Amino acid sequence: MGTAHLQIDLGALAANWRALDAASGPDVETAAVVKADGYGLGIAPVATTLRDAGARTFFLAVAEEGAAARAALGPDAAIMVFSGHMPGDAPLLREHALIPMLNSIEQMTRHFEALPGHPFGVQLDSGMNRLGLEPVEWAAARDLVMAQRPVHVMSHLACADDPADAANARQRDAFRSLTEGLGVPLSLGATGGVLLGRDYHFDVTRPGIGLYGGLPFAEARAVVRLTAPVIQVRDVAPGEIVGYGGTWRAERPTRVATLSAGYADGIIRAMGNRARLWHGATPCPLVGRVSMDLLTADVSHLPEVPEALDILGPQGGIDDLAEAAGTIGYEILTALGARYHRTYL
Numbered sequence: 001m002g003t004a005h006l007q008i009d010l011g012a013l014a015a016n017w018r019a020l021d022a023a024s025g026p027d028v029e030t031a032a033v034v035k036a037d038g039y040g041l042g043i044a045p046v047a048t049t050l051r052d053a054g055a056r057t058f059f060l061a062v063a064e065e066g067a068a069a070r071a072a073l074g075p076d077a078a079i080m081v082f083s084g085h086m087p088g089d090a091p092l093l094r095e096h097a098l099i100p101m102l103n104s105i106e107q108m109t110r111h112f113e114a115l116p117g118h119p120f121g122v123q124l125d126s127g128m129n130r131l132g133l134e135p136v137e138w139a140a141a142r143d144l145v146m147a148q149r150p151v152h153v154m155s156h157l158a159c160a161d162d163p164a165d166a167a168n169a170r171q172r173d174a175f176r177s178l179t180e181g182l183g184v185p186l187s188l189g190a191t192g193g194v195l196l197g198r199d200y201h202f203d204v205t206r207p208g209i210g211l212y213g214g215l216p217f218a219e220a221r222a223v224v225r226l227t228a229p230v231i232q233v234r235d236v237a238p239g240e241i242v243g244y245g246g247t248w249r250a251e252r253p254t255r256v257a258t259l260s261a262g263y264a265d266g267i268i269r270a271m272g273n274r275a276r277l278w279h280g281a282t283p284c285p286l287v288g289r290v291s292m293d294l295l296t297a298d299v300s301h302l303p304e305v306p307e308a309l310d311i312l313g314p315q316g317g318i319d320d321l322a323e324a325a326g327t328i329g330y331e332i333l334t335a336l337g338a339r340y341h342r343t344y345l
């Protein structure tokens with residue numbers, strides 16, 4: 001097989017949902033964020049696994065993601081859309097029974113005119129300044145909006161991956177005062193918010209990255225394994241270069257393996273000369289630049305010529321690889337390419 005192999009452990013995904021669900025009280029509903037094609041792992045297998053684990057409410061980024069999610073989940077799941085009701089969304093929202101989280105007065109006007117009586121939620125800005133009604137807008141609109149009976153009111157934490165950040169408590173308190181006495185299910189916390197504790201759980205939590213095995217859920221089980229086949233191995237003499245631009249030069253006789261995966265597959269170019277691949281528990285440093293379809297790694301220290309190396313595996317997960325590229329596990333997952341041979345366990 002010429003392409004790298006991406007193994008997605010759906011049992012680990014379900015276990016991560018159950019672990020995050022157990023981190024909040026029995027009266028708190030644990031939803032699941034499955035935007036961006038289930039963080040790059042495939043909306044249908046991801047969503048159905050989480051539904052079978054017990055999730056009832058699912059969050060997407062945009063209405064365009066709704067058709068695939070609804071097809072996978074069937075009619076009973078609640079599917080919510082963070083970006084709200086954008087121009088032209090009405091047919092999608094109606095056809096797939098999606099619930100937009102309305103972010104502005106403009107979106108509310110659009111929604112109430114285009115889809116009167118269609119369920120909606122409200123997103124409030126509690127300090128992140130990204131999406132949601134500002135507190136002054138909410139103060140003015142609250143009574144009118146509540147009369148239309150929203151099914152959910154939410155906000156989002158900017159700094160929840162750092163429990164010590166004072167912004168967390170500020171946002172929690174702001175959200176509390178904005179939602180006092182509403183009598184509607186409330187949500188504030190994503191993965192980070194679940195881990196911040198009870199005060200941040202409200203009625204519904206919205207974990208994403210922790211389900212897929214990423215930080216800040218340090219106890220998460222790894223969900224992905226990515227193994228690239230070795231196409232060719234060569235011995236490089238001292239002074240010779242490897243790869244585009246000759247950014248790596250052998251200082252001693254070096255055995256270099258060329259593997260099938262590159263930046264077109266989401267192996268971010270900034271990892272060149274920085275990341276490590278793995279042969280079992282033995283690290284093999286990337287040497288030279290990452291090409292579109294190829295990687296080169298130093299395998300001099302291996303007792304035999306390897307058939308394949310792990311890019312993601314038991315030794316190095318998404319957050320380790322992210323660190324080598326100066327990014328985060330979220331970007332590693334969502335960048336995973338379409339070219340891999342995918343197996344769901």
Ligand SMILES: *Cc1c(COP(=O)(O)O)cnc(C)c1O
Nearest residue numbers: 033156190191206207208209210
């Ligand atoms: C992406 C997202 C989430 C999930 O966040 P994680 O950090 O992946 O758990 C929750 N809520 C909102 C509004 C989001 O955009």
